[in-house]
Structures are given as C-alpha cells and as structure tokens.
Amino acid sequence: MSDVTNTAVDSTATPGVALMDQQPDDSVPARSPLHHVAQAQTGEVSANARVSIWEEPLKTHLILRGDAAAAGFREGVQAATGLDLPEPLQSQSKGDWSLSWITPDEWLLVGPGDQAFTMESRLREQLEGHYAVVNVGGGQSIVRLSGTEARSVLMKSCPYDVHDRHFPVGKVVTTVLGKTQATLRRLGDNDWEIVVRRSFADYIWRWLLDAASEHGVHTGPLLSAVKGQASHKTDTSTV
Amino acid sequence: MFYIYCPYCGEHREEEEFHAKGQAHLARPKDPDACSDEEWGNFLYFRPNPRGLYHELWVHAIGCRKFFNIARDTQTYEILETYRIGESPKLSQSTDQQQS
Numbered sequence: 001m002s003d004v005t006n007t008a009v010d011s012t013a014t015p016g017v018a019l020m021d022q023q024p025d026d027s028v029p030a031r032s033p034l035h036h037v038a039q040a041q042t043g044e045v046s047a048n049a050r051v052s053i054w055e056e057p058l059k060t061h062l063i064l065r066g067d068a069a070a071a072g073f074r075e076g077v078q079a080a081t082g083l084d085l086p087e088p089l090q091s092q093s094k095g096d097w098s099l100s101w102i103t104p105d106e107w108l109l110v111g112p113g114d115q116a117f118t119m120e121s122r123l124r125e126q127l128e129g130h131y132a133v134v135n136v137g138g139g140q141s142i143v144r145l146s147g148t149e150a151r152s153v154l155m156k157s158c159p160y161d162v163h164d165r166h167f168p169v170g171k172v173v174t175t176v177l178g179k180t181q182a183t184l185r186r187l188g189d190n191d192w193e194i195v196v197r198r199s200f201a202d203y204i205w206r207w208l209l210d211a212a213s214e215h216g217v218h219t220g221p222l223l224s225a226v227k228g229q230a231s232h233k234t235d236t237s238t239v
Numbered sequence: 240m241f242y243i244y245c246p247y248c249g250e251h252r253e254e255e256e257f258h259a260k261g262q263a264h265l266a267r268p269k270d271p272d273a274c275s276d277e278e279w280g281n282f283l284y285f286r287p288n289p290r291g292l293y294h295e296l297w298v299h300a301i302g303c304r305k306f307f308n309i310a311r312d313t314q315t316y317e318i319l320e321t322y323r324i325g326e327s328p329k330l331s332q333s334t335d336q337q338q339s
Contacts, residue, residue: 088247088248088249089248089249089250102303103247103303103304103305104247104303104305159253159255159256160252160253174301174302174303175252175253175256175301175302176253176255176256176301181301
C-alpha cells in the first residue's frame with residue numbers, strides 16, 4: 001500500500017506487539033479508494049435530488065476482538081473509547097467514534113482518520129486478557145447514503161429487509177449488497193452508513209449511483225454532514 | 240431458496256449469505272497413525288447420503304462468518320433446526336451418524 005508510511009515504532013508498547021503509527025506525514029498524498037470519482041465538496045444539493053451518496057474517506061477503522069463476557073475486555077473498551085460493547089446487530093456512537101457489532105467476538109471501531117495510532121495505543125493500555133486490535137483502515141472505506149429515497153435504493157440492492165420495524169436506527173447488519181458484501185448501519189431515518197471493502201468500493205459506488213439514478217442523485221456530502229465532519233487531508237487529483 | 244436462521248445473529252437471513260460445508264459432527268480419529276487405511280479413508284472421503292434427516296455444517300459467510308449446524312430433511316428440503324457449534328441437536332437419528 002503506497003498510502004502508508006511507517007513513521008514510528010513505539011518502544012513502550014506491550015512486549016511482543018509491534019505497534020506502529022501508519023499515518024503518513026504531510027509529504028505523502030493520501031488517496032481513498034474512491035478518490036477518482038467526482039464528488040461535490042460544497043454540500044449544495046439540487047432540488048430534484050432525493051438521494052445523496054458520498055464517501056467518508058480515510059477514517060480510522062479498528063477491529064476489536066475479544067470475549068464480551070470477560071470483564072477485562074469489556075471494561076477496557078469502555079475505558080478507552082467511552083463506548084459500551086454493543087449487543088448483537090447493534091451499534092454505539094459517541095462524538096466522532098462509533099462501535100459496531102460484527103460477530104459475537106468482533107467489533108468495528110470507526111473514528112477520525114488521524115487518531116488511529118492514539119486510539120490503538122489507548123486500547124492496548126486498557127485491554128486485559130486475550131484480545132486483538134487490528135488497524136484495517138487500509139482495507140475498507142465508508143460510503144454514506146442519505147435522502148428521502150435512500151431506503152428505496154437499499155431495497156433494490158440487498159436482500160435484507162430494511163423496513164423501519166426490522167431495521168431501526170442504530171442497527172448494524174453485514175449482508176449482500178449488489179453482488180458483494182457490505183456492512184450497513186442506520187444512522188437516522190434517511191441516513192445510512194455502508195462499510196465497503198477497498199477493492200469493491202468502486203463497484204458499490206457505481207451500483208448505488210445506478211440504483212439511485214431514478215430518484216435523482218447527488219454525489220457529495222449534505223451540508224449538515226459537511227459541517228459536522230472533521231476535515232480530511234485528501235488528494236483529489238486523478239491518477 | 241432457503242431462509243436460514245443464524246443462531247449467532249439471531250435472525251433469519253437469505254440463503255445467498257451462507258455456504259454449506261458438508262456433513263456435521265465428523266469426529267476426526269484421535270490417533271490417525273493408529274487407523275487402518277479403511278478407517279482413515281472413511282473419515283476423509285466417504286459420507287452417507289440419507290433420505291430424510293441430515294445434519295450439515297454451514298457458515299454464515301456474508302454475515303457474522305460463524306460456523307453452525309443445520310438439521311435438514313433431504314427429501315423435503317425443510318430446515319428442522321439450526322444450532323451453534325458445540326451444542327447438540329434436538330433431533331437425531333442414527334442413520335446420518337458416521338461410525339468413526
């Protein structure tokens with residue numbers, strides 16, 4: 001991965017764990033999996049667009065694995081992130097960070113892109129017992145789907161029932177999207193977060209654009225999301 | 240099209256999220272070196288093909304990625320129960336248990 005440069009190896013980390021800051025310095029342009037697609041940056045949405053699609057690039061993605069029944073793991077996650085381990089198919093969020101259930105012994109922690117090393121270090125200080133923390137930020141990205149017809153787009157894209165009574169706000173489901181897999185999380189009534197594999201990001205992006213075209217689609221974040229989002233250092237030039 | 244209950248997710252999901260992984264409850268011989276060729280060959284290659292109740296190992300590949308067991312009727316394709324690894328099936332029948 002050319003996006004990543006190892007700048008430091010932390011010698012104070014737990015013995016046996018090679019912990020390194022994977023954040024490149026400013027001289028290295030960081031490119032998200034969807035850096036090549038045209039996305040408006042202004043948040044101006046045309047009147048007839050009922051679906052907005054945009055990428056939240058280069059965020060921190062940490063996989064936590066451990067036993068939810070073990071106090072040392074559960075309380076360590078709470079101490080490091082301020083979030084309780086979510087129940088199956090649920091998620092917790094606080095400020096910029098969110099924690100999603102993936103499997104009975106695995107959770108996905110997502111947060112601001114420049115804090116991966118800080119958070120990983122803090123987790124390793126707090127967690128006890130048998131656990132794993134892996135930075136998977138280079139392998140996946142987040143696509144956001146928003147708007148009054150966002151649910152209609154998902155209805156024809158995946159076999160999972162996304163009706164309000166079956167998919168309330170806060171629920172997380174890993175399922176089939178198009179012909180690949182994605183992790184869906186409902187952030188609000190008309191607001192969805194889709195975690196996609198890096199190599200499938202372009203496929204899913206095109207799939208969603210095609211599926212949303214009948215409703216009028218805007219590619220770029222909504223104004224409300226632009227305000228609430230920390231700025232990312234992104235290179236928008238094409239290859 | 241199956242509609243399968245995943246005992247780890249606690250929900251029914253579409254079949255395309257799952258993969259079948261063959262017969263469940265296969266016991267690997269504790270000491271392979273002490274097996275005859277026939278015993279080892281039976282363990283490795285030979286599976287019953289019963290008409291009726293059959294226990295299978297499945298994986299929720301696009302989902303929670305956990306393995307679990309399904310008791311299924313091979314004649315009607317009805318899924319009778321699903322249960323986690325390490326649990327015992329409520330339904331059992333000697334015909335689909337391989338001697339090992």
